[in-house]
Amino acid sequence: MNALIYAFLAIGAVFNGLGAVALLRFPDVYTRVHGATKCTTFGSIFSLLGVAVYGFAQGGGIGGTMAVRAFLALVFLLLTNPTGSHALARAAHRAGIKPFRAVVDRLEERR
Amino acid sequence: MRRVAEWTATGIFAFAVYLLLATFTGSLGLWAPDELIAGAVLAAVTALATGAFLWAQGGWRLLQPQRWILFLLYLIGPFLWAMAKANLDVAWRVITGRIRPGIVRFNPNLHTDFGRTLLANSITLTPGTLTVDIDDDSGDFYVHWINVTDESPTPERVCGSFPKWARRIAE
Numbered sequence: 001m002n003a004l005i006y007a008f009l010a011i012g013a014v015f016n017g018l019g020a021v022a023l024l025r026f027p028d029v030y031t032r033v034h035g036a037t038k039c040t041t042f043g044s045i046f047s048l049l050g051v052a053v054y055g056f057a058q059g060g061g062i063g064g065t066m067a068v069r070a071f072l073a074l075v076f077l078l079l080t081n082p083t084g085s086h087a088l089a090r091a092a093h094r095a096g097i098k099p100f101r102a103v104v105d106r107l108e109e110r111r
Numbered sequence: 112m113r114r115v116a117e118w119t120a121t122g123i124f125a126f127a128v129y130l131l132l133a134t135f136t137g138s139l140g141l142w143a144p145d146e147l148i149a150g151a152v153l154a155a156v157t158a159l160a161t162g163a164f165l166w167a168q169g170g171w172r173l174l175q176p177q178r179w180i181l182f183l184l185y186l187i188g189p190f191l192w193a194m195a196k197a198n199l200d201v202a203w204r205v206i207t208g209r210i211r212p213g214i215v216r217f218n219p220n221l222h223t224d225f226g227r228t229l230l231a232n233s234i235t236l237t238p239g240t241l242t243v244d245i246d247d248d249s250g251d252f253y254v255h256w257i258n259v260t261d262e263s264p265t266p267e268r269v270c271g272s273f274p275k276w277a278r279r280i281a282e
Contacts, residue, residue: 015198022205030241030255031212035205038238042198061135068134082235082242089243089255099212099255104262106216107244107253 001057008050015043028100029092037085048074122158185276201238213259219266219274226281
């Protein structure tokens, strides 16, 4: 059980780290939204799964609460993360920020 | 009458979520009495505030249990698999910096708000693709794609089997 928890935490840490690297390396707001929100979602999913497994392994009232709440946090993360990043990208495009080195921009053509 | 049904359904749903959040807190079965009261008050407020929006546009269909089962199957099957693959792909692009970004347009032919929301959120959660805008009238999706391989792609090209699943689950 401990090995599973460590594995989850390690995967979570790696992807969260990659998200931070993406924030530095990618050139414009859209690609940064990709890196910073998506990689960290995947990382956070695994971190939270680690917490849930830990709570489950502890058992009893406290462990159960921990597992259930970590799982609920996961569900809300999956619901709110795409909504938030979509809002960021849409606002950026409406404010007139062009995608960097884009090969095609159909949304600009519509206006 | 319709309003009351909408409020009741929303309230029950909100209360169920609160009960889940407050499991193992106390003496009354799994829950403490004050948690139950707080949950009931919050559920009532949520129901009165959001009930009217939630069930517009054929939302009642979402109460059919087979749609929930399909949704769970989709979540742990094709969706998780696509997300894991795409995460590794984007992780590789972060390291190498090899990107070819652009905003493409495609029409997945979905007509309800729930179907469009489900597909847009699936696309955004999958790394490498990000829904920037949706044309409400025509149903066109504008998606920022980190590695454009086709400037006028089909929906399958961008997001695989997601539109098919969104249609099955929500329409």
